[in-house]
Amino acid sequence: MEAALAAAEAHTGAIDFELWVTEKSDALLRFAYILTGDVTLAEDAVQDALTTACARWGRVSRADDPEAYVKRMVVNAHISWWRRFRRREAPAAEPTRTAPASPDGTAARADAEAVWALCATLPDRQRAAVVLRFYEELSYAEIGVLLHCAEATARSHVHRALGVLKNTLSREGAEDA
């Protein structure tokens, strides 16, 4: 009887996980793509996070916000790659705007492309901090926890990134004018 109950419970857990992944995978992949800037890295990060989540699905599914919980795992998976492969943070010496400013009504879209291209030139941690701040709308304290650094460091990552973006955009703006 107990075995049957356990099997039933395991079966229910399995269905929940499958359904949840089906429902949330798009959002998770989009978040990972924004975070990593690369389709393959994004898929790997989400797969790693879901593997971890699957192993402790009981706890994850009981969390207040399982999606946020798994997104944290995605960030951790990404950070762990930084550690595992010692991916060096190698910002471009001089960030360049790759999308030309458009004089017609598509200027807003061109700006978005330019910001995205500039984000790609940011060091990994700065980029992650920017994504967590402006895409996930987290506070600096929350970003610090996710990136395993102090709140002040998280703030500094974002502010440095903003400084670079602002300088580059205004320089390009002046050149366009």
Next chain:
Amino acid sequence: MPEPEYGPEQELGPKIADALQTKAHTARGLQARGLAQVARKRVRRRRQTLIAGSAAVVVALSIGGVWGAIGGPSPVSTSADSSSAGGAGDADSKEAAPSLPGPACPEQHPILTAGSHEAVPAGVGLDVELPVYGLQACRYRLLAGDTMLLGAATFNATTAQQVVDAIKVLPERNPTLPVFKCTPDTARPSEAIVLRFDTRLGIREIWVGYDGCSSAGFFTGSRTFGLYAAPLKLFMTGTVRPTGGTYLDHLKGW
């Protein structure tokens, strides 16, 4: 959205948020199919690997046990066989150390050849501000020509962090301990303890000196903390508990 905090954030925040949202919703080529199935497969494989690993450990321990039984007592004692170790008489009065499985203390450790419990090699010492996830205390005999591992004990993350917290608040020197004058050959301690902490950077160590006559305390290579009883009584249990020491004999409450 959290409140923007200063000019550039106010100015660029919405632009960046918009760019990221746009990109997120126009991303192409993201493959969402099969994620759950792959996750399940990986978890199953990990569990199988874990079970196989555990089985191998059990077999190895069994073989080790049989070997120990027929080969005579090992010179290395651990907290698990504290009753057979010298100096374990006091262990009865101490709470049993919470132990976790972990790699054994190395029988050949740099402290055996360092000549001093102060000479923690660069990059090995613990940054006491780093969170720790476990602790292994290894007690070594340092007598020239007769060095050996005397005892070992493993502690969980809570105790490990308590030990670090108790050490990092200590002053550089305990002024209540005596200052000895001795020749270099007699200054060498007869034993010392190496605290090996699990950290996110790997194993990091604090060397504990309580014998000899040149120095005593907790050494990280870059910092020195005086020898006080508070941290000692957290890990000096079982076979890691010495019977005494030049400085320990002048310290109360450990």
